[in-house]
Amino acid sequence: MRLATFNIQHGLGPDGRVDNNRLADAVAALDADVVGLQEVDLRQARSGGVDQARLCAEAMGAVDHRFRPALAGPFRYPGVRRRARSTERPEAPGYGIALLSRFPVRAGTPSSCHPRRRGSGAGSSSAPTSRAWRSRLRSRRPQGC
Structure with a gap:
């Protein structure tokens, strides 16, 4: 793997x-079975309003993907964006992390620690179950975590 x-x-x-298109080509060129992405846009004007997690998943031939926003709201209006909540509408603009997999993802959970989100997922194939975690690390611990 x-x-x-x-x-x-x-x-x-x-x-x-x-x-x-360049982004999709770069992800496909990785030729990875599981990819963790950071700084992913979902329906943001600055990136053409696309679902970048889905775009990258399709480019690499992933059968499953998960996106978790760290921030919600359009980036065009700075006062409107805010920390994402677990109750965000799936169609709401966001910015966060994604997990892409060529294997089915059976479960995926985000961390409630902000401003950087951590995500994990468990996948399965004909091989034993595998686990993948995606995290963005920083040098200082955010307040409230």
């Missing part, structure tokens, strides 16, 4: 442009 992690920076390239 090949695992990878990738901070996609909402698809922002070295040329200063967001290009979702």
Whole structure:
């Protein structure tokens, strides 16, 4: 099994442009079975309003994916975005982490610790059950965690 992690920076390239096709190609080129993504946009104007987790999952041939927002609301309006809640509507714009897998994901749970979310998932195949965790680490512990 090949695992990878990738901070996609909402698809922002070295040329200063967001290009979702380039992003999808980069994820596919990893040729990984399980990919953890950070800084993923969901329905944000700055990245063309797409579901970047789904886009990347389709590009790598994943059969399952999970997205968990750390922030909710459109980035176009700074006063509107806020910490995501566990009760967010699935169609609400967000920004967070994703787990993509070529194997079915049986369970996935986000952590309630913010501002950086941690996610985990358990997958299965003909092989024994595997576990994957995705986390974004920082040098200082956020207040309230």
